[in-house]
Amino acid sequence: MISSTPLIPVLLGALTASIAAAVMAARLGGALGAGVLVGALAGVGITGLCLLYQRETMRTRPEASIQAFGISMLIKLAVILCGSLVFRYVEPAAARVDYRSFMVAFAAAVVIVLPLGTLDALRVLKEQRAH
DSSP: OOOOOOOHHHHHHHHHHHHHHHHHHHHHOHHHHHHHHHHHHHHHHHHHHHHHHHHHHHHHOGGGHHHHHHHHHHHHHHHHHHHHHHHHHOHHHHHHSOHHHHHHHHHHHHHHHHHHHHHHHHHHHHHHHHO
8 A cells, every 4th residue: 555645855846946936036027037936836736736646546556657647748748838828929928927937947847846756656666566
């Protein structure tokens, strides 16, 4: 049985990425700063939800773990694509959020949080093999 302990390293990584984005957004200001903040928070949030989905899949249907990983990647790609298109071509949104800083911050947040979640997934698989 998989332990139900919280994903402490993932939570710390998400908190670190969010704080760093908030500091950077405050320094940049304007649409550029808003893009950093929105991108980082979207990246942290979506990645966290995808990691929880993957963890639940490993707990309930381990044979579908690879499928859950693929679905999670597609979700992240869809969010960055839709967000970038909205912040580029929808004028009211584009005036408030820079699409380029959104994309960079989203990718950076995913790169920070995803490896920590992957390490947790490996721990979960190790626990499953032990039982």
